[in-house]
Amino acid sequence: ETGVTQTPRHLVMGMTNKKSLKCEQHLGHNAMYWYKQSAKKPLELMFVYNFKEQTENNSVPSRFSPECPNSSHLFLHLHTLQPEDSALYLCASSPPRGAGDTQYFGPGTRLTVL
Amino acid sequence: TQLLEQSPQFLSIQEGENLTVYCNSSSVFSSLQWYRQEPGEGPVLLVTVVTGGEVKKLKRLTFQFGDARKDSSLHITAAQPGDTGLYLCAGAKNNAGNMLTFGGGTRLMVKP
Numbered sequence A: 001e002t003g004v005t006q007t008p009r010h011l012v013m014g015m016t017n018k019k020s021l022k023c024e025q026h027l028g029h030n031a032m033y034w035y036k037q038s039a040k041k042p043l044e045l046m047f048v049y050n051f052k053e054q055t056e057n058n059s060v061p062s063r064f065s066p067e068c069p070n071s072s073h074l075f076l077h078l079h080t081l082q083p084e085d086s087a088l089y090l091c092a093s094s095p096p097r098g099a100g101d102t103q104y105f106g107p108g109t110r111l112t113v114l
Numbered sequence B: 001t002q003l004l005e006q007s008p009q010f011l012s013i014q015e016g017e018n019l020t021v022y023c024n025s026s027s028v029f030s031s032l033q034w035y036r037q038e039p040g041e042g043p044v045l046l047v048t049v050v051t052g053g054e055v056k057k058l059k060r061l062t063f064q065f066g067d068a069r070k071d072s073s074l075h076i077t078a079a080q081p082g083d084t085g086l087y088l089c090a091g092a093k094n095n096a097g098n099m100l101t102f103g104g105g106t107r108l109m110v111k112p
Helices: none
Strands: A004-007 A010-013 A018-025 A031-037 A044-050 A053-057 A064-070 A073-079 A087-094 A109-113 B005-007 B010-014 B019-024 B031-037 B044-049 B055-058 B061-065 B071-076 B085-092 B100-102 B106-111
Touching (some): A004 A087, A018 A031, A031 A064, A044 A064, A053 A064, B005 B085, B010 B019, B019 B106, B031 B071
Parallel strands (some): B010 B106
Antiparallel strands (some): A004 A018, A031 A087, B005 B019, B019 B071, B031 B085, B085 B100
């Protein structure tokens, strides 16, 4: 238990569906992240939020839409996905810069796009 | 092109053997972390090294940060099946805010 929870753990969706992934951290951190992990590629950073403000968008297609309503919650809204978007989506959080740089990961959401 | 190169990518060994995983870069990092990820779970932090030349031990695991802070190694002594997993190194830079650069990972399987 890392203090970062993600729901759902598994998600199967069609290409025309709209779904959302949720991440919640109970560590008092101010930075939150979305990563994509697929079998053929290493961890790919998607988005970074610091103090609820998006500070990094790593050229992610617009069919992925993040939302950070507060420092404890992070969402990833999905629509019109492609089969190649099937992957493990990991959320992470970290303390403010200078407090150790360590990121704490959730267990991930295994997404399958049919 | 990977900023952090991990080797080997895959390693399958017998219980009781020793192994070393390497994490190399041409860039200097302010700190470097090692994570282990088990199937169906997120990466879990094992250790953070900060000082060039630093050596940290975690039971049978020994982590070393290179003198120039460009590379790191993870040595496991007498590997156990419970060590099986994906080992990831990740580097932090002073000019990169709070972002980490991850290596491609080393997938380790320890057979009983």
